[in-house]
Amino acid sequence: MALNPVNPDTTVDIDAIRQIVSQNFPESLDQLIALARIPSVAWESFDASKVQESAEAVAALAKSVGFDDVRIATAPTDEGKQGYPAVLARKPAAEGKPTILLYAHHDVQPPGDRALWDSEPFEPELRGDRLFGRGAADDKAGVIAHISAVRALEVAMPGHGLGISLFIEGEEEAGSPSFRNFLEENRADLAADVIVVADSANWAVGTPALTTSLRGMVAGEFEIRVLEHAVHSGMFGGPVLDAPLLAARLVASLHDDDGNVAIKGLLSKEEADVDYDDAQFRSDSSVVSGYQLAGTGKLTDRLWNKPAISLIGLDMVSVAESANALIPSIRGKLSMRLAPGQDAAAAGAALKKHIESLDLRGAHVSFKLTEEGSSYFQDAENDAAARLMNDCLRDAWGTEPVNTGIGGSIPFIADLKELYPSAHILITGVEDPDSRAHSANESLHVPEFEKAIVAESLLLARLANNGLGE
Ligand SMILES: [Zn+2]
Structure with missing residues (x-):
């Protein structure tokens, strides 16, 4: 069924976007399953040809949504070794339109002990609302969210003029050893007004989140x-x-x-909007019964802001x-x-x-x-891109999004900040607290995944329409 393209001169039709994403969602899911079958572990003891295979699969997906300029590229690490292959695809911006950089990674964590898995790690399996498999969430779902959002934009607003760069890294789980050099070698191609890093988590099933701080x-x-x-x-x-x-x-x-x-x-600092349930934290962290948790204030502040x-x-x-x-x-x-x-x-x-x-x-x-x-902090209320992203999350979920932190760090965020000081960074994600990234039985909540694609499609469409409105 052909949909009426959104008129670029008017506000974005949310229902049209939702419908386009929904129609294409079976294909999105198939693409995710195919990608998650490739054991692309960028660790030396694993088969490097699988990382190349997944880079080629991502490059083909990029071409399928209208990127003409698609490259598989590597950069050397500081030790002089060649890094694992990343995919870089570009649609240049029309005059006066902003450019957005969409980041995710196509490499995955090793599967770990097979005995702890209820299904084969590299044979993705749908059970109930969840898709189980290594990389089903972290971060092949991030890759497919980007691909699906670009496809939705192309259907909804052909000739949109938005500049889009897709940067899908191939060694994030190995500590991104050539990331900095890759950025420097491709500095001009990766330059953007807004950078979306789709490698984080939502607050809960039903509650979207924008990650606004990293320790x-x-x-x-x-x-x-x-x-x-x-x-x-x-x-x-x-x-x-x-x-x-x-x-x-x-x-x-x-x-x-x-x-x-x-x-x-x-x-x-003490500024978390939400708190971690005490019993949930005890269960997630596996502290022994009767253990007295350390520190004072909200658990979320102890984890994110102290x-x-x-x-x-x-x-x-x-x-x-x-x-x-x-x-x-x-x-x-x-x-x-x-x-x-x-x-x-x-x-x-x-x-x-x-x-x-x-x-x-x-x-x-x-x-x-x-x-x-370095740590990272975004003042979401005073950042035009963060406000726009929160609007898109609210519209996609029909729920107020929350701003969350991460107790750990994403070291390359500091590199992005340093090389592109004026770019707005948005750390989004498709995971939820039960996704178990890096563990056995990693999974993706499939209905939440669709909402994440709707939110990102809205973001692209609104940026194409009005930029950041600044
Ligand atoms: Zn990840």
């Missing part, structure tokens, strides 16, 4: 030396507190009695090799998550100062920072 992080290693060499604990124990005992004091000093991070000078610090590694004598000796030195690694807006270098300096000014009986203590990642 930053710093990590570093401490070393404590007490003795030049190990000595007998019977002969020397007593006057000497050895390295592990002093490390325990160091680690204990990182939090106050409530379990809040005790490093002075760190940013900490710092957190963990001891993630410790080098000392193992239990199997333990002897009755005082241990001369110890090394540990700390990882700290930072509130959105916190300067990472300043936070690293605060942690270093905290550790080096501790009273550890004159032991030799050093601390060196090893990693640093």
Whole structure:
């Protein structure tokens, strides 16, 4: 059935968009299933030809929705190795029209232990409302959402003139080692007014979300030396507190009695609109029964808007090799998550100062920072693109969207921000809390997926119509 194209001079007809997306949805789902059959894991121990195969499948999908300029491209990593193939497709903007960059990734996490899956990871299976399979949500659904939204725009508004660049990365789950170089090599082709990163999650089935904050992080290693060499604990124990005992004091000093991070000078905010249900959090995190959760304030603020610090590694004598000796030195690694807006270098300096000014009986203590990642924060009320996206989410779901954070980081968001400082970034997603990305039985909620496509189609149509209205 041919639909009446939306008249580009009038406001976008939501019902027409909804109908176009709905008519094409069986094809969208078939395309997703075909793509999710390809085990495109960009890890060295997996078959790299599968990542190439999925890049070729994505390139064919891009051509099928009217992209003429479609390339499969790689860039070198900083170590000089060639990265995994990304797909880059472009429709140049007509005079006076904005350009939007649509990002997702076509590589997936390894399947993990097959025994934990209820169906084959790379044989997508529909059960009830959900499509199960590795990549069914993260992030092949993001890829197909983009393809489907572009197709809906082409049907609804032929000759729309909107500039569209499609950038489908092939190594996100491997830490995007060539992402930065790829951006720099293709800087002009990827330039856009609005960037949609479709790799996040909605708040709940029935409640769409725009991800507006990501925590930053710093990590570093401490070393404590007490003795030049190990000595007998019977002969020397007593006057000497050895390295592990002093490390325990160091680690204990990182939090106050409530379990809040005790490093002075760190940013900490309380601004989450929604809260995580306590019982749900306990179940999702798998804390043992009776465990008292640390910190104060909403759980969502503790996860999104406050710092957190963990001891993630410790080098000392193992239990199997333990002897009755005082241990001369110890090394540990700390990882700290930072509130959105916190300067990472300043936070690293605060942690270093905290550790080096501790009273550890004159032991030799050093601390060196090893990693640093920027946080991200978007003021959704004062960002024209975020307001437009929230309107599209509201119209697609018929529910008020929420602005959410992510406790972890998406490091390449900082690269996008740095290379395209004037671009508006929209972090959207097709996952829901039960999607179990990266775990066994990963799945996509199929009716929510259709709504996500409607929202993105509306975004494209409205941008084509009125730009950002600025
Ligand atoms: Zn992802």
